[in-house]
Amino acid sequence: MPKQRDVRAQRDLLSNATWQVLAGSGLPGLTLRAVAERAGCTTGLVMHAFPTKKALLLHARDLLYERTAVRADAAEAASRDAFGALEAVLGQAIDLPHGHHEESRVWVGFLAAALADDDLAERHRAANHSFLARIRRLVAACRPDWPDERLELTTKSLVALVEGMNVLAAADPVAYPERLQQEALAAALAEVTPPGRSGGGRRSG
């Protein structure tokens, strides 16, 4: 059984290269050759690791979801109560912490592609539903007295605010700086503040 290569490492390498290209050149710039060049190989390896371009695209989409889910899990786990978790999860969704600010751009690219690709659209919806379920669970923990209807409205309003900020900031970072986004989030979260908690003061810095 000669010459066996690490398949998983290659897929990760190519996935990273894929959405790195996606962040830099946008969706139209996403070509197999660009991905190969960014990954430091040729299209041969790309086509051996993924049967088709769409498979690569879908894998990159899954990886994007996986990363955001991991970060959201971490933010939630590091919080002491439900409201802190809500602040942390939504806050990290806005200002991507480790220089991953490009993820918003990638997200927009995938969203635009999803409007014409059913598979991408389905993955987008699955990812969004997962995010919605997480936020709804946290909101429900903060406000157990709320009925389902209000839970849903508040949850989707918060998510729409955050994603809207991300989208607008991706195209116009000057008009939508991080501080403004965080303040807007804090103001929106004031409604959810549990009764026994001091009103909406968010974070120290």
Next chain:
Amino acid sequence: MPKQRDVRAQRDLLSNATWQVLAGSGLPGLTLRAVAERAGCTTGLVMHAFPTKKALLLHARDLLYERTAVRADAAEAASRDAFGALEAVLGQAIDLPHGHHEESRVWVGFLAAALADDDLAERHRAANHSFLARIRRLVAACRPDWPDERLELTTKSLVALVEGMNVLAAADPVAYPERLQQEALAAALAEVTPPGRSGGGRRSG
């Protein structure tokens, strides 16, 4: 001077075809041949009306902005006071009234394209600043006592909420139906309600 055609009508026809294609097939499906087919002509006419594809794209972008501005003007003019205008302008931005629901999809497409095209990005910013200025003016009229900082925060929060809802609804209309969007807008507008007004009851139908 023989055989003179209506240039402007052709440009409008082609612009409409452009974003009709954009709405149906997404950004990657936007080709000159697709535009020509949708407009019922060939690429010859397209290239005679516009020197290049980018010119066509920019004109279509301008047309999109123009339409939204006209509708926003109309919504504002039909309102009796500033708060009503705020409700009307933001409300029509969410549920596009005359079957123009595809405009959100087109907007997403242009936004994604703007992330890789400086000219489109500049037009996007100009359009968004125009929208921001309109909303800010109306919010300021509702709440003259607010300082600039709060004006800006509320304005951009409202816009982010509306655009976020539009974006999410474009990819997942089931999860973000019109009624929910309108209720979310109404809840967000409750904060802006002028002191002398009965709380946030929106519109009759």
Next chain:
DNA sequence: TCCTTTCCGTAACAAGCGTTACCGTAGCAG
């Protein structure tokens, strides 16, 4: 050491893209 088998770089392919040159044709002036 050599052989075998898997890997992957090379290069070609057809298809589609934006763009261009060309020429038939349609409409107005005389």
Next chain:
DNA sequence: CTGCTACGGTAACGCTTGTTACGGAAAGGA
């Protein structure tokens, strides 16, 4: 009716795309 001129359809160009076929090279077993 005839002729001229701008319009626009046709078809080709060069280029890039995703995809595929092929062959050299590298690594483990004998």
